[in-house]
Amino acid sequence: MNAIVKVENVGMTFDTKKGRFVALQNVNLQIRQGEVVSLIGHSGCGKSTLLNLIAGLTLPSSGAMICNGREIAGPGPERAVVFQNHSLLPWLTCFENVHLAVERVFGAKEGKDKLKARTNAALEMVHMSHAAQKMPHEISGGMKQRIGIARAFAMEPKILLMDEPFGALDALTRASLQDELIGVMEKTGATVVMVTHDVDEAVLLSDRVVMMTNGPAATIGEILEVKLAKPRDRLQLAHDPHFAECRAAILEFLYQKQMKKAA
Amino acid sequence: MSTATLTSGLVTVGPDTQAAPDTRDEVIAAKQEAPMAAAPLTHAPAAEPAEPAEPSTSFGERCGAFLRAVLPPLLGFAFIIGLWALVAMKSSDFPGPAKTLDAAITLFSDPFYQNGPNDQGIGWNILSSLKRVAIGFGVAALVGIPMGFIIGRFAFMNSMLEPIISILRPVSPLAWLPIGLMVFKAADPASTWTIFICSIWPMILNTAQGVQRVPQDYLNVARVLNLSEFKIITKILFPSVLPYMLTGIRLSIGTAWLVIVAAEMLTGGVGIGFWVWDEWNNLKVEHIIIAIFVIGIVGLVLEQFLLLIARRFSYGNN
Ligand SMILES: Nc1ncnc2c1ncn2[C@@H]1O[C@H](COP(=O)(O)OP(=O)(O)OP(=O)(O)O)[C@@H](O)[C@H]1O
Ligand SMILES: [Mg+2]
Numbered sequence: 001m002n003a004i005v006k007v008e009n010v011g012m013t014f015d016t017k018k019g020r021f022v023a024l025q026n027v028n029l030q031i032r033q034g035e036v037v038s039l040i041g042h043s044g045c046g047k048s049t050l051l052n053l054i055a056g057l058t059l060p061s062s063g064a065m066i067c068n069g070r071e072i073a074g075p076g077p078e079r080a081v082v083f084q085n086h087s088l089l090p091w092l093t094c095f096e097n098v099h100l101a102v103e104r105v106f107g108a109k110e111g112k113d114k115l116k117a118r119t120n121a122a123l124e125m126v127h128m129s130h131a132a133q134k135m136p137h138e139i140s141g142g143m144k145q146r147i148g149i150a151r152a153f154a155m156e157p158k159i160l161l162m163d164e165p166f167g168a169l170d171a172l173t174r175a176s177l178q179d180e181l182i183g184v185m186e187k188t189g190a191t192v193v194m195v196t197h198d199v200d201e202a203v204l205l206s207d208r209v210v211m212m213t214n215g216p217a218a219t220i221g222e223i224l225e226v227k228l229a230k231p232r233d234r235l236q237l238a239h240d241p242h243f244a245e246c247r248a249a250i251l252e253f254l255y256q257k258q259m260k261k262a263a
Numbered sequence: 264m265s266t267a268t269l270t271s272g273l274v275t276v277g278p279d280t281q282a283a284p285d286t287r288d289e290v291i292a293a294k295q296e297a298p299m300a301a302a303p304l305t306h307a308p309a310a311e312p313a314e315p316a317e318p319s320t321s322f323g324e325r326c327g328a329f330l331r332a333v334l335p336p337l338l339g340f341a342f343i344i345g346l347w348a349l350v351a352m353k354s355s356d357f358p359g360p361a362k363t364l365d366a367a368i369t370l371f372s373d374p375f376y377q378n379g380p381n382d383q384g385i386g387w388n389i390l391s392s393l394k395r396v397a398i399g400f401g402v403a404a405l406v407g408i409p410m411g412f413i414i415g416r417f418a419f420m421n422s423m424l425e426p427i428i429s430i431l432r433p434v435s436p437l438a439w440l441p442i443g444l445m446v447f448k449a450a451d452p453a454s455t456w457t458i459f460i461c462s463i464w465p466m467i468l469n470t471a472q473g474v475q476r477v478p479q480d481y482l483n484v485a486r487v488l489n490l491s492e493f494k495i496i497t498k499i500l501f502p503s504v505l506p507y508m509l510t511g512i513r514l515s516i517g518t519a520w521l522v523i524v525a526a527e528m529l530t531g532g533v534g535i536g537f538w539v540w541d542e543w544n545n546l547k548v549e550h551i552i553i554a555i556f557v558i559g560i561v562g563l564v565l566e567q568f569l570l571l572i573a574r575r576f577s578y579g580n581n
Contacts (some may be wrong), residue, residue: 055487057483057487059487074486075483075486075487076489076491077485077487077488079487080487081483081487083480083483083484085480087480087483087484089481089482089498089499089502090482091502091503094496100488100490100498101488101493104488104489104490104494107489155488257506
């Protein structure tokens with residue numbers, strides 16, 4: 001068992017106007033090659049903070065973050081990020097948004113035609129070829145999110161980091177994007193770390209669900225293995241006893257052990 | 264760096280949502296606090312593709328809408344012309360609308376005559392003013408925009424130059440005219456110099472503000488993709504700063520057009536400002552009134568032209 005990402009005794013402290021704020025403390029996590037891990041926890045517990053640390057967008061105050069045997073010193077294309085708010089560049093077409101990433105990763109080795117083919121393949125994968133020449137403001141929220149996913153997958157990252165990728169979407173769109181994501185993950189065998197606040201989504205998509213305690217000084221409370229065969233089908237899972245067990249375990253953690261104090 | 268949060272932050276309302284100030288009041292207000300004023304950051308709802316014409320709108324209704332749009336401005340003009348005629352009737356040396364119109368017709372029937380350096384057609388006068396504005400303004404853009412980028416990108420440069428700019432910005436550009444005369448030893452480049460001075464502040468400050476306001480999300484994209492500095496500038500910084508830059512350009516062309524009239528009155532030569540002064544010495548008040556209209560219309564055209572360009576680059580938000 002080879003861990004591609006190791007989070008060792010990581011703590012994260014923010015300097016705020018009111019003094020120091022300990023967001024994360026003593027976080028230990030190992031993520032295996034090809035594994036899909038989701039981070040779940042109450043709002044403000046530090047899920048995004050942890051994901052940003054893995055992405056390298058922020059550096060930990062204490063402890064070590066290791067990716068592929070090397071300390072994480074900053075962001076890089078081998079750790080692609082799907083941003084919650086899609087973050088497509090509004091002045092580029094959908095094609096150009098994806099192409100920018102493709103060009104950066106493969107531009108040095110491959111010719112123009114190959115880069116274009118990669119971009120088109122990525123758009124095809126999320127069924128967005130028809131909108132390749134549209135500007136981001138011309139497509140719907142779910143479509144933007146799909147382009148964001150295409151951009152991340154097109155980079156063929158070692159690790160894909162997603163921060164509430166479907167958080168802003170309605171239930172129907174979310175379900176169809178989850179199915180799409182299952183297909184894409186199946187095809188690429190990518191290592192995925194995903195933040196979510198949706199219990200069903202966590203069980204449906206992941207191999208392990210990492211449950212975080214409430215902040216401040218949040219840490220990992222429990223880790224749940226989801227032993228359901230892949231590929232998973234949402235309709236069959238509804239009747240699966242293990243699915244129900246996993247769901248119950250997460251709900252119990254969130255709503256009994258980590259009951260959010262009434263604000 | 265430490266503020267990089269991928270989610271749960273509000274989506275920054277960036278320059279792509281600039282609403283153009285449309286009413287006169289806003290434009291005037293913007294001019295007064297010209298350099299710092301960025302376009303208001305209201306979130307204009309994305310315009311949907313033109314809706315199919317509603318079949319129910321009858322010819323009468325459309326006529327009504329047209330009248331409602333055109334009638335108030337026409338009434339406004341009629342009112343001001345009536346007032347003007349009234350005042351002119353009571354006064355012996357103030358020309359009325361009819362006399363002014365007559366003078367305008369003779370003036371514009373031959374706008375490009377040349378009788379020596381101090382007696383040229385109104386067309387030449389307008390063109391030479393515009394030329395000065397174009398040169399002063401162009402040089403200001405060449406200097407100011409890169410400077411704005413530098414100030415916006417490097418905090419050190421910002422704290423170094425900010426106090427200087429804060430002191431110099433409120434100074435009337437006309438105060439720089441003597442320096443221009445001294446350095447260039449000629450009237451023409453001196454008035455161009457004042458245009459340069461008044462145009463440069465809005466360009467620097469708006470560009471710098473645009474650079475500082477590039478949404479963190481886009482910068483995070485750049486960091487994750489590990490883009491080269493060149494790509495960051497061309498694909499991320501420049502496009503997201505462009506609307507701010509255009510705001511700066513629009514504000515400075517407005518002030519430039521205000522200042523050129525005053526500068527030319529002081530320096531002489533050919534130009535609409537000097538022409539106004541010359542006609543005053545000739546006691547041709549009707550020409551001065553014509554000049555006021557002409558200056559106003561040219562300013563309006565410049566402003567609208569730049570607004571048009573700004574809309575073009577607002578990434579589908581209006
Ligand atoms: N840059 C920062 N400066 C100060 N405090 C921060 C900063 N970023 C995050 N925090 C704090 O750290 C805690 C965790 O924030 P984080 O964004 O990771 O929460 P989250 O679990 O992603 O929440 P949500 O589910 O609402 O997105 C919060 O209390 C937040 O206020
Ligand atoms: Mg979050």
